[in-house]
Amino acid sequence: MKKTIAIILAAGRGTRMKSDTPKVLHAILGKPMISYVTGAVSRASVKDIVVVAGFGSDKVKDLFKGTKIKTVVQKKLLGSADAVGAARKNIRSKCDVLVVYGDTPLITEETLKKLIEKHRTSTASLTLLTAILKDPSGYGRIIRDTKGSIIKIAEESEVREYKKEIREINVGTCVFTSDDLLDALKNIGCDNSKREYYLTDAVKILSARGKRVESIAVENLDDMTGINSRIELAAATSVMKKRIMEELMASGVTIQDPATTTIYPDVTIGKDTVIYPNTIIESDVRIGENCHIGPFARLRVGTRLGDRTEVGNFVELVRTQVAGSTKIKHHTYLGDAKVGKNVNIGAGVITANYDGKNKNRTFIGDGSFIGVGAILIAPVKIGKKALVGAGSVILKGQNVKDGTTVVGVPAKILKRRSGD
Ligand code: UD1
Numbered sequence: 001m002k003k004t005i006a007i008i009l010a011a012g013r014g015t016r017m018k019s020d021t022p023k024v025l026h027a028i029l030g031k032p033m034i035s036y037v038t039g040a041v042s043r044a045s046v047k048d049i050v051v052v053a054g055f056g057s058d059k060v061k062d063l064f065k066g067t068k069i070k071t072v073v074q075k076k077l078l079g080s081a082d083a084v085g086a087a088r089k090n091i092r093s094k095c096d097v098l099v100v101y102g103d104t105p106l107i108t109e110e111t112l113k114k115l116i117e118k119h120r121t122s123t124a125s126l127t128l129l130t131a132i133l134k135d136p137s138g139y140g141r142i143i144r145d146t147k148g149s150i151i152k153i154a155e156e157s158e159v160r161e162y163k164k165e166i167r168e169i170n171v172g173t174c175v176f177t178s179d180d181l182l183d184a185l186k187n188i189g190c191d192n193s194k195r196e197y198y199l200t201d202a203v204k205i206l207s208a209r210g211k212r213v214e215s216i217a218v219e220n221l222d223d224m225t226g227i228n229s230r231i232e233l234a235a236a237t238s239v240m241k242k243r244i245m246e247e248l249m250a251s252g253v254t255i256q257d258p259a260t261t262t263i264y265p266d267v268t269i270g271k272d273t274v275i276y277p278n279t280i281i282e283s284d285v286r287i288g289e290n291c292h293i294g295p296f297a298r299l300r301v302g303t304r305l306g307d308r309t310e311v312g313n314f315v316e317l318v319r320t321q322v323a324g325s326t327k328i329k330h331h332t333y334l335g336d337a338k339v340g341k342n343v344n345i346g347a348g349v350i351t352a353n354y355d356g357k358n359k360n361r362t363f364i365g366d367g368s369f370i371g372v373g374a375i376l377i378a379p380v381k382i383g384k385k386a387l388v389g390a391g392s393v394i395l396k397g398q399n400v401k402d403g404t405t406v407v408g409v410p411a412k413i414l415k416r417r418s419g420d
């Protein structure tokens with residue numbers, strides 16, 4: 001099988017974002033939009049990925065540092081053909097080159113796979129992803145001859161008046177046969193009103209050489225959405241939210257009110273778990289089966305919840321692991337904690353995990369009971385089946401042994417485990 005490499009165009013500034021941050025680094029649910037694109041590309045089995053950065057290229061390079069994804073820099077933003085040209089050294093002969101715009105985070109692996117497959121089976125020089133839009137304005141229009149073959153893409157600024165009603169548009173995602181791409185790149189000029197080197201001019205060049213340009217139409221219009229403004233970023237965020245929640249619901253999770261729930265990517269939730277309204281679950285969170293989460297809970301990075309855990313209203317957990325059947329039901333903050341099974345965390349319990357310099361850990365053993373309003377100043381360790389009285393303050397390093405009851409500010413031993 002022919003090798004496929006991907007070039008992701010991400011040099012543009014994104015003027016309409018009105019931002020100092022490059023457009024492709026703006027986040028959707030905590031993750032930069034370009035990472036959704038690279039994710040879909042690699043899930044479509046394309047392992048060789050080159051990102052073309054320009055505006056804010058240092059920040060884009062930083063994002064991919066230490067990964068297999070290469071970053072090249074387009075020095076001057078002279079147009080999309082010039083951008084692909086910046087990655088020229090990575091384009092080998094006799095392979096396929098997938099080009100994707102970095103500002104299309106909703107593109108799916110399925111769509112990319114179909115496009116690559118169509119390119120392979122049709123043996124065309126270039127295969128375009130197209131869409132039929134009610135309002136095609138702003139997009140490059142697909143121009144076909146009387147036999148229906150694609151002969152040109154007319155950019156909005158160049159498209160003649162009588163062709164403006166053409167509703168078939170260029171999405172921007174496409175696959176080239178590498179030798180035809182290299183040939184076209186040498187011949188693309190900037191003879192247009194913007195004086196830019198348009199990648200889309202490859203179509204008329206290849207077609208004039210008698211080469212075939214094929215297309216497939218995108219099935220779901222959401223997939224093609226390009227982000228140009230913060231309003232479009234918000235719209236794309238809603239689409240992404242819906243996709244994430246629908247996948248979880250299909251796998252057996254109840255989400256009572258998707259409209260007020262936010263779940264980031266890279267979250268796993270076991271079946272028969274119920275998520276109540278107004279809950280936020282950020283990325284890198286794992287929740288077991290039969291849990292009850294929310295309403296108004298916030299689970300942050302590194303949270304791990306065992307089966308049958310209950311996390312109630314106004315509870316925030318971060319970098320905290322909780323074993324099964326534990327209850328943390330009201331107004332609590334646990335950070336950098338490890339909590340055993342069958343623990344009851346009373347209302348308003350707080351871990352003071354940050355001492356101004358370091359984040360410190362709190363350990364709470366199986367079967368313990370932490371009374372209402374207790375403050376645990378980390379690092380601290382509460383043993384198994386221990387009892388911390390309501391309102392107690394456990395000082396830093398004051399470890400409570402198994403089965404012991406402590407109360408007060410600072411907490412003193414009230415009762416030891418019999419036999420100790
Ligand atoms: C482009 C297509 C158009 C298509 C539309 C879909 C061209 C010439 N036209 O138009 O046919 O309908 O996308 O949204 O490609 N870029 C660089 N360096 C540059 C210029 C652009 O990396 O010098 C990148 C941008 O970051 C962006 C992509 O190329 O990801 C497309 O460029 P843009 O200027 O947004 O093209 P459009 O006018 O939207």
Ligand code: CA
Nearest residue numbers: 103226227228
């Ligand atoms: Ca664009």
